[in-house]
Amino acid sequence: MKPLVSILITAYNAEDTIAYTLESAIAQTWQRKEIIVVDDGSTDRTAEVARGFKEVRVVSTENYGLSGAQNNAFPLSQGDYIQYLDADDLLAPDKIERQLAALGDFDRRRILLSSPWAPFYYRIRGARFVRNSLCQDLSPVEWLLRKIGENLHMQNATWLVSRELAEAAGPWDTRLHVDNDGEYFCRVLLASEGTRFVPGTGIYYRASGGTNRVSYIGNSDKKKESLLLTIKLHIQYLRSLEESERVRKTCLAYLQLRYGNQFYPERPDLMQEAQQLARMLGGRLQPPKLSWKYLWIQKLFGFAVAKRVRNRWNQYKSSVMKSWDKALFRLEGGNRIRTPGSFRRSSAL
Numbered sequence: 310m311k312p313l314v315s316i317l318i319t320a321y322n323a324e325d326t327i328a329y330t331l332e333s334a335i336a337q338t339w340q341r342k343e344i345i346v347v348d349d350g351s352t353d354r355t356a357e358v359a360r361g362f363k364e365v366r367v368v369s370t371e372n373y374g375l376s377g378a379q380n381n382a383f384p385l386s387q388g389d390y391i392q393y394l395d396a397d398d399l400l401a402p403d404k405i406e407r408q409l410a411a412l413g414d415f416d417r418r419r420i421l422l423s424s425p426w427a428p429f430y431y432r433i434r435g436a437r438f439v440r441n442s443l444c445q446d447l448s449p450v451e452w453l454l455r456k457i458g459e460n461l462h463m464q465n466a467t468w469l470v471s472r473e474l475a476e477a478a479g480p481w482d483t484r485l486h487v488d489n490d491g492e493y494f495c496r497v498l499l500a501s502e503g504t505r506f507v508p509g510t511g512i513y514y515r516a517s518g519g520t521n522r523v524s525y526i527g528n529s530d531k532k533k534e535s536l537l538l539t540i541k542l543h544i545q546y547l548r549s550l551e552e553s554e555r556v557r558k559t560c561l562a563y564l565q566l567r568y569g570n571q572f573y574p575e576r577p578d579l580m581q582e583a584q585q586l587a588r589m590l591g592g593r594l595q596p597p598k599l600s601w602k603y604l605w606i607q608k609l610f611g612f613a614v615a616k617r618v619r620n621r622w623n624q625y626k627s628s629v630m631k632s633w634d635k636a637l638f639r640l641e642g643g644n645r646i647r648t649p650g651s652f653r654r655s656s657a658l
Contacts, residue, residue: 314409321348329399345365389472403510404511408422421504427512431631431634431643446506453495474501478496485539600619
């Protein structure tokens with residue numbers, strides 16, 4: 310019998326996007342699947358929209374946060390493989406089928422399947438799939454070295470995880486308020502025999518660009534403290550696979566980047582912790598440098614002001630691009646809330 314795939318979707322206040330996501334899940338060419346939505350205490354119409362799809366099981370809970378919602382979703386599933394999917398992202402129709410077809414007859418379920426991903430705002434037409442050094446078959450240590458050393462990101466829905474791997478990795482870490490998925494999939498990777506990259510299909514990642522997204526840190530002390538914890542865990546996981554000079558250099562570069570982007574100069578306590586970690590790795594963190602565009606601001610008003618200006622300018626550029634794409638999406642017939650079956654009929658998608 311073909312394996313059952315559980316598509317697990319955790320959602321919080323996602324009424325504008327979840328129907329698109331569900332339609333992409335339902336449209337999967339892999340027929341033996343179950344689709345489960347955990348509505349994590351939404352205050353909008355998320356659950357109502359999801360219950361409009363007869364193929365979907367919807368469970369509503371109080372608000373536990375992303376990690377807690379994922380931990381609530383997994384025990385509801387029966388699948389041999391788990392497809393995690395955010396409530397605003399889209400699966401290519403053949404994503405699951407192609408990944409399972411890439412497994413050989415004698416492959417064990419400790420192979421971790423991955424695929425490309427393409428960022429978009431509203432329209433997937435023209436979205437370009439990201440290709441980087443993670444887009445190939447890799448051992449766990451080589452994958453982590455490239456992710457950390459090159460500051461790369463593999464969107465969480467690209468993975469197709471066997472139940473055996475998910476159980477070996479354990480639950481999502483509820484202490485984390487940022488990079489929850491990055492830390493979780495590191496543990497999945499550690500339990501695996503390596504990755505198998507499947508080209509020609511993938512997922513569409515909605516780059517929301519807003520300050521309410523889980524990955525946005527801003528001035529949140531809770532998220533900055535959580536980030537330092539996930540940095541420590543990433544370094545611990547990599548060093549558990551290999552203790553070498555190249556690993557220490559990679560970890561130092563990884564720590565330096567986040568030190569400058571998130572901790573310096575606003576959180577001297579976290580800066581001190583990061584320096585202690587750097588000394589354990591045999592190095593020392595340096596004061597960060599801004600690009601030439603912001604140097605005059607730094608000279609006049611200081612590093613902290615120049616950093617805020619840079620961050621706000623980047624947010625503004627993203628907001629303009631998102632607004633423009635939204636306008637084009639509406640002109641092409643996009644709707645605010647989808648109805649069952651409209652993903653397959655829409656020319657805008």
